[in-house]
Structures are given as structure tokens and as C-alpha cells.
Amino acid sequence: MVKLEGVTKSFEEKEIIKGIDLDIYEGEFLTFLGPSGCGKTTLLRTISGLEAVTSGKVFIDDVDVTNHAPQKRDVNTIFQNFALFNHMSVQKNIEFGLRMKKISEVDINKRTKDIIKMIQMQDFKDAMPPQLSGGQQQRVALARGLVNKPKVLLLDEPLSSLDLKLRKKMEIELKQIQKKTGITFIYVTHDQDEALSMSDRIAIINKGVIEQIGNPREIYDKPKTLFVADFIGESNKFKANVISFKNNNAIIKIHDLNLTLTIPDDKYKMDEALVAILRPEQINIAKKNDNINTFNVVYKERIFNGNYTKIIGKLNKTDIAFIIYNDKEFAKNTEIKLKYKPQDFVIVRSK
Amino acid sequence: MNRNLKFICLAPVVIYALILIFFPLIYILFISFQTSDNYGGIIYVFTIYNYIRIFDPVYLKVFFNSAIIGLFVTLACLLIAYPFSIFVSEKKPHIQKLLITLVLIPFLTNSLIRTYGWIVLLRKEGIFNTILESLSIIDNPLSFMYNNLGIFIGLTYTLLPFMILPIYNSVSKIDKKVIEAARDLGAKPLNIFFKVIVPSTYSGIFNGCIMTFIPAIGMFFIADLLGGGKTMLIGNLIKNQFLVSRNWPFGSALSIFLIIVTFLLVRLYKKLGGKLDDLGGF
Structure with missing residues (x-):
């Protein structure tokens, strides 16, 4: 038209x-x-x-x-x-x-x-x-x-x-x-x-x-x-780098999570700086016996939002936001164990 | 602000308005119903004769002449001021300020002196005639003054700023988006001008017309200086009653009559659906 x-x-x-x-x-x-x-x-x-x-x-x-x-x-x-x-x-x-x-x-x-x-x-x-x-x-x-x-x-x-x-x-x-x-x-x-x-x-x-x-x-x-x-919705951003290539795929490493992911190669260069993105709702509190795909954050603050509550925690120096749908309280500086699904990550170039 | 302070702040204005505007007006209203004696004095005998006398054909002719000249002057000012205001409103803000300041600069000089300036320009051996003759456009000097043309030129010049300011004020307030909306809806330039721009500036146009027309029929020195005293406007008539004929009661009645006419014009405008938001003083 x-x-x-x-x-x-x-x-x-x-x-x-x-x-x-x-x-x-x-x-x-x-x-x-x-x-x-x-x-x-x-x-x-x-x-x-x-x-x-x-x-x-x-x-x-x-x-x-x-x-x-x-x-x-x-x-x-x-x-x-x-x-x-x-x-x-x-x-x-x-x-x-x-x-x-x-x-x-x-x-x-x-x-x-x-x-x-x-x-x-x-x-x-x-x-x-x-x-x-x-x-x-x-x-x-x-x-x-x-x-x-x-x-x-x-x-x-x-x-x-x-x-x-x-x-x-x-x-x-x-x-x-x-x-x-x-x-x-x-x-x-x-x-x-x-x-x-x-x-x-x-x-x-x-x-x-x-x-x-x-x-x-x-x-x-x-x-x-x-x-x-960044513009649409909220994102948790993790620094990542290309560490190797294999069969038209790029292998990248997310350092903070000590995780490697295999993604289709989009003409990446070796060592190229990438950003791995997770939406806050894609991160959940892990159960005690969850051991893979988990990481710990230190509780920082909560933002009540009506039908959900956003929790901000710190992973090394990065703020990590996730969503809970109950009234769970955390004491300051408590460690919270979180889990994610590797397939939820979206990888973009850092600029 | 507490009440006492408010009162103190307002007091000068109130006192000014009472002493210099309200009381004199009441006094004029009062003596317009009194009788005059033959020596310029006032005899305190109630009469409405002064108001009846206004409708004497001699004076009606003065009103008629004044109205005609006033209308021509108003129309001329409108036709100059409107395009000028649009021109100014399309410039960048600092250029707009400069241009409007230029419009106001003549006010720094007494208008009587500026009128004398026009005599230098308009008289038979004046600058205009000299230039036109030296360019061989005319053989004999034109009569620019000591006639109605002189009054017209003088009044149009003097009153133009009074037309420009209210019109510029309302033209510059037009939202550019509204004009874009009209274009977007398929209106061609002429339609945009007459259906959108002009109607949104009615109050400015009316305000400008009132501010031009009333002084035009009331200013006496321009008719005296540039009209050669041949055409009498209401202003000359009133001046003569006070200063020449020494008939204050009749002069007062004429003044009150002029005020009533002004008031009725404003009422009429209001009745026609006009808004007075940028009429300022009224």
C-alpha cells in the first residue's frame, strides 16, 4: 500500500x-x-x-x-x-x-x-x-x-x-x-x-x-x-565472547555464568564482544536441588508493581532483574539461587 | 499574598483609574446634561438638548464623513497589517521580535511631530513631489495634503501599529499543525486562508479594527494639519466645542455619544459570537 x-x-x-x-x-x-x-x-x-x-x-x-x-x-x-x-x-x-x-x-x-x-x-x-x-x-x-x-x-x-x-x-x-x-x-x-x-x-x-x-x-x-x-521491555545483559567456530556455528562463552552456547554463525569474528540477553521473566528462583543452569545473586531491592514484584539482585557487578508473583521477602544481602534456560538467551552484537 | 499587601499593591492603579479616568468621565457625563451660557460657562440646569443637537444634519454630516474616512483608514490598515503579520509570524522568533520592535519605534516620538514630518514629505514642494517630478513621472505637483487624501495617509500611518499588534498577536497564535491539518485534508491555499487562518483570527481583526476606527474618527490634529481644516471629524468637532466654541456641555455630550458607539460596537461583536480574549483593554 x-x-x-x-x-x-x-x-x-x-x-x-x-x-x-x-x-x-x-x-x-x-x-x-x-x-x-x-x-x-x-x-x-x-x-x-x-x-x-x-x-x-x-x-x-x-x-x-x-x-x-x-x-x-x-x-x-x-x-x-x-x-x-x-x-x-x-x-x-x-x-x-x-x-x-x-x-x-x-x-x-x-x-x-x-x-x-x-x-x-x-x-x-x-x-x-x-x-x-x-x-x-x-x-x-x-x-x-x-x-x-x-x-x-x-x-x-x-x-x-x-x-x-x-x-x-x-x-x-x-x-x-x-x-x-x-x-x-x-x-x-x-x-x-x-x-x-x-x-x-x-x-x-x-x-x-x-x-x-x-x-x-x-x-x-x-x-x-x-x-x-534495550528499547523494548527490560533486559538482563551478560557479556559474552566468541571463543571458537564449529560447523557454521559460533561457540560463545558467557563469562559471568560460566556457560558456553552454540549459535548459528552470523559472520562473527573471533573474540568478538557480544551481549547475551535474558528477559526478567525468563529467570526464576531455583529449587534447592536444582544444580544445572543456575547462578547466585545477592539481593539488593524489590519493586512492587501490582500483579508482580520485580527483584533486583547483584551478580558480580551487574544488576540482574527477575520477576516473582508472590510476597516473598528477602533479607538484605541474602544469596538467591536463580535458574534459567540456555535456549532463552538472545545473542546480539554489543554495538 | 495577604489582603493588606494586595490592597497596597493595587492602590496606585485604583487611585490612578479613579482620579484620572473614572471621575473625569462622571464629570463629563454630568455636564453633558447641563446648559451652556454664551460665554463658555456652564449653567447648572438639567437639559437633554445637547443630545438632541447631535442629530442636527450639520453634525450628522460630520459623523458621516468621519465614518467614511474611518472605514477607509481601517480597511487600509487591515490590508497592510494582515499580510505583514503573517509575514512576521513565519520568521524565526528573534527576527519576529525585531520586526515588532520596529513597528513600535515610532511611538518613541510624539505623534504630532511625526505628523509634521509628513508635511515635509507630502506638501507641494515636498520630497514625494520632488522625486516624482525629477523622475518625470509627473509634470505638476500632486496634492497629497490639505485634502482628505492627506488625512487618510496621516491616519493610516499613525494608526497602523494599533492594527498590526492585535492581528500579529492572533496570527502568531495559530497552531502551525492546524494549517498542516487543513493541507492534509485537501484544502488549497485560498481555502486554508479564508476557511482556517482568517476565522481563527477574527478576534484580532475586530480588536485591530476597533483600535483603529475609534482613534481615526477621534484624532483631531491630523485632520487639522494634513487636511487643512477642510474636513471635520468627530474629534475636531469635540475639540472645537471645548477650545473654540467653549460649549463644554455639547462637547461632553458628543464625547459620551462616541463612547456609547464604541461600546455598542464591542457588544455587537460579542453578540456575533466573538471572543474578547485578546481584546485586552475592553
């Missing part, structure tokens, strides 16, 4: 987007996830046309739109602070795009009415945006884009100005609306929870390049770079 070919974008000599190739499929919910300043919003704006690309090509539905003004692209954007027209009623806001396209009055009325019903704002159609709550404004902004039935809807951190509870509710609503309308959504956020819970695919963006793209499960379970592992 949307295809980016070698897209770059520079502002005053500074390259914000460094050559991105991307295929976005019809009807999918794709998220650009990354820290602020990584270029994700700029990338979105090159698709809407609000930002011209420095080089590369943008295709929408197989048409090269690289040089098309935003008015001529069949996409709509939902802006971070909604950007509603405060001098127009809810209904007039929603109609705006249709009126610009010179659609028949009957059609305008029908489509506007339908969408107002869908977002359940019938009672507020004559209200002015400043009179509405944040959640209502959000829905109007969404309707103003959706009513045009764009091929792609671009959402630029649309939930970031809402409070947590409302945000959770809107996440579900957004996902449902996307399914119902079948419109391709491209969503920009720096919030990994939002990305994981809504997206069909996530593109992790860092310093103007896509670090990894895949479905949320892949991204979480099989991060390909240290950045992705």
Missing part, C-alpha cells in the same frame, strides 16, 4: 532519515517506534507529504507520489495535539475534508452522520472543540481523518496528551476502528506498550534507520540488536 525506496531527509545538512526502504501492506497496523528525535515523525511526514524527501521515492498504492503535495495524496494525518479547527463545530470539523473534495451534499451528510455515530458523538456534533474533553477531541480528530476514507491513515503520537486510563481505552478503540474500517494505519509512538498492544508490525527506528521490523512477538522475543533489546 505504501512503499518507501531509499528515503532520506536532511534539515540544514543534518541527516534525520538515512535511507529507509519499507513496504507497508494493505490493511495492516504498522507502528514506527523509537525514542524522541529518532526521525519517526519526520518519516511519517514524508508519507503525508508535509515534508518533502531529500532523496528517494514514496509510493502510495503503486503511484509515485514523491512530488505530490499533501492535498493530492490519498492519506490523512491525526496530529499529536489533534489540531482541530477550534472555530468550527464538531460536525464542521469532520466535514471539512469532504467539502474540500467537492463531494455532493447528500454524500457529505451521510458520511458525516455515519462517522459521528461510529465515534458516538451524536450529542456533541454542534459543540466547539474547546468545550470537549481530551478523549472526545481525540475521537473527533480520528473521525475527521477517517471520514475521507483515505488509503492510509497516519497517526502521530495521537494518544500522548491523554491520561493513562483514557489512553488504554483509546488503544482498544483505535485497534477496533482499524479492524472495522480495514484502512492501513501507520502509527508513530515512543511508547512501547502502545506499540506492542496495537500493532500488526512494529518498525523500531533509531537515528534515522530501521533497526528491526517484525510483529510484536518477534520484536520482543528475538531482538536483533542491543538497541532493540
Whole structure:
């Protein structure tokens, strides 16, 4: 549906987007996830046309739109602070795009009415945006884009100005609306929870390049770079080195655990520094008679988190986090024996 | 802040407003209902004659002329100030500050003196005519002043900052994202301007128009100096009542009438759904 070919974008000599190739499929919910300043919003704006690309090509539905003004692209954007027209009623806001396209009055009325019903704002159609709550404004902004039935809807951190509870509710609503309308959504956020819970695919963006793209499960379970592992969820990191090669496999050693693992060779070099990653929930407290794949940490602190408790322990000089689901207390400096499964490790390069 | 301190802090403003604005206004309201004698004095006999006299055709003509000149001046200021404000608001913040400061710099000089400056520019042997003649664009000097054109030029020049400031204020407040949203929704530049930008700045436009129109019909020295005293504006009329005809009660009635007109304009604007948030003083 949307295809980016070698897209770059520079502002005053500074390259914000460094050559991105991307295929976005019809009807999918794709998220650009990354820290602020990584270029994700700029990338979105090159698709809407609000930002011209420095080089590369943008295709929408197989048409090269690289040089098309935003008015001529069949996409709509939902802006971070909604950007509603405060001098127009809810209904007039929603109609705006249709009126610009010179659609028949009957059609305008029908489509506007339908969408107002869908977002359940019938009672507020004559209200002015400043009179509405944040959640209502959000829905109007969404309707103003959706009513045009764009091929792609671009959402630029649309939930970031809402409070947590409302945000959770809107996440579900957004996902449902996307399914119902079948419109391709491209969503920009720096919030990994939002990305994981809504997206069909996530593109992790860092310093103007896509670090990894895949479905949320892949991204979480099989991060390909240290950045992705760090950015999504929490990671325990263990230093590792390549110690030898055997039948297209690399043998690596995790020194702190005195463990060797055999991994498929990804053109590693001898002695190359790697990082072995374990998620906190992949580490458990070992039983007394567990002897293999265990290690000891010294208890440091606990962080109560509602339905689980995170425990931080020290292994040599590294903090190790793991999760327990009970109220078990530990005295300071107690040794805790932990166990892991070697197959849970994900190995990435250290930079 | 405790109450006493609050009171002490507010006191100078309150005293200032009472002595220099409120009491004089009450006094003007009071004498506008009194009778004048033939020697410039006030006879304390209640009458509404002063207000009836306003509707004498002689004075109605003054109002009509004032309104026409006021409207032209306001329109000219609006047409200059609006594009200028948009131009300024698109510059970088420090350039914006500089440009707005430049707009304010003429206030450092007394406006009477600046009006004399215009005489140097506009008169028959003035700079404009000299330049136009030396470039052979005209053969005979043009009459830029001692007519309504002179009043128009003088008032437009003097009042332009009063139009620019409120309009710039509301134009610069427009969220750039809202304009992007309009582009994104398929609006072409003209539609963006008339359907999004202009409606979001109605309060600034109205504020600027009021701040321009009222002084335009009330300023007397520009009509005197650049109009050659041929056209009388409300301001000249009021001035004459106080300083020439020495009829204070009638002058007061005219002043009160002007205040009422201003007030009604603001009311009208409010009724039309306008917001007064950047009307400041009103």
C-alpha cells in the first residue's frame, strides 16, 4: 500500500532519515517506534507529504507520489495535539475534508452522520472543540481523518496528551476502528506498550534507520540488536565472547555464568564482544536441588508493581532483574539461587 | 499574598483609574446634561438638548464623513497589517521580535511631530513631489495634503501599529499543525486562508479594527494639519466645542455619544459570537 525506496531527509545538512526502504501492506497496523528525535515523525511526514524527501521515492498504492503535495495524496494525518479547527463545530470539523473534495451534499451528510455515530458523538456534533474533553477531541480528530476514507491513515503520537486510563481505552478503540474500517494505519509512538498492544508490525527506528521490523512477538522475543533489546521491555545483559567456530556455528562463552552456547554463525569474528540477553521473566528462583543452569545473586531491592514484584539482585557487578508473583521477602544481602534456560538467551552484537 | 499587601499593591492603579479616568468621565457625563451660557460657562440646569443637537444634519454630516474616512483608514490598515503579520509570524522568533520592535519605534516620538514630518514629505514642494517630478513621472505637483487624501495617509500611518499588534498577536497564535491539518485534508491555499487562518483570527481583526476606527474618527490634529481644516471629524468637532466654541456641555455630550458607539460596537461583536480574549483593554 505504501512503499518507501531509499528515503532520506536532511534539515540544514543534518541527516534525520538515512535511507529507509519499507513496504507497508494493505490493511495492516504498522507502528514506527523509537525514542524522541529518532526521525519517526519526520518519516511519517514524508508519507503525508508535509515534508518533502531529500532523496528517494514514496509510493502510495503503486503511484509515485514523491512530488505530490499533501492535498493530492490519498492519506490523512491525526496530529499529536489533534489540531482541530477550534472555530468550527464538531460536525464542521469532520466535514471539512469532504467539502474540500467537492463531494455532493447528500454524500457529505451521510458520511458525516455515519462517522459521528461510529465515534458516538451524536450529542456533541454542534459543540466547539474547546468545550470537549481530551478523549472526545481525540475521537473527533480520528473521525475527521477517517471520514475521507483515505488509503492510509497516519497517526502521530495521537494518544500522548491523554491520561493513562483514557489512553488504554483509546488503544482498544483505535485497534477496533482499524479492524472495522480495514484502512492501513501507520502509527508513530515512543511508547512501547502502545506499540506492542496495537500493532500488526512494529518498525523500531533509531537515528534515522530501521533497526528491526517484525510483529510484536518477534520484536520482543528475538531482538536483533542491543538497541532493540534495550528499547523494548527490560533486559538482563551478560557479556559474552566468541571463543571458537564449529560447523557454521559460533561457540560463545558467557563469562559471568560460566556457560558456553552454540549459535548459528552470523559472520562473527573471533573474540568478538557480544551481549547475551535474558528477559526478567525468563529467570526464576531455583529449587534447592536444582544444580544445572543456575547462578547466585545477592539481593539488593524489590519493586512492587501490582500483579508482580520485580527483584533486583547483584551478580558480580551487574544488576540482574527477575520477576516473582508472590510476597516473598528477602533479607538484605541474602544469596538467591536463580535458574534459567540456555535456549532463552538472545545473542546480539554489543554495538 | 495577604489582603493588606494586595490592597497596597493595587492602590496606585485604583487611585490612578479613579482620579484620572473614572471621575473625569462622571464629570463629563454630568455636564453633558447641563446648559451652556454664551460665554463658555456652564449653567447648572438639567437639559437633554445637547443630545438632541447631535442629530442636527450639520453634525450628522460630520459623523458621516468621519465614518467614511474611518472605514477607509481601517480597511487600509487591515490590508497592510494582515499580510505583514503573517509575514512576521513565519520568521524565526528573534527576527519576529525585531520586526515588532520596529513597528513600535515610532511611538518613541510624539505623534504630532511625526505628523509634521509628513508635511515635509507630502506638501507641494515636498520630497514625494520632488522625486516624482525629477523622475518625470509627473509634470505638476500632486496634492497629497490639505485634502482628505492627506488625512487618510496621516491616519493610516499613525494608526497602523494599533492594527498590526492585535492581528500579529492572533496570527502568531495559530497552531502551525492546524494549517498542516487543513493541507492534509485537501484544502488549497485560498481555502486554508479564508476557511482556517482568517476565522481563527477574527478576534484580532475586530480588536485591530476597533483600535483603529475609534482613534481615526477621534484624532483631531491630523485632520487639522494634513487636511487643512477642510474636513471635520468627530474629534475636531469635540475639540472645537471645548477650545473654540467653549460649549463644554455639547462637547461632553458628543464625547459620551462616541463612547456609547464604541461600546455598542464591542457588544455587537460579542453578540456575533466573538471572543474578547485578546481584546485586552475592553
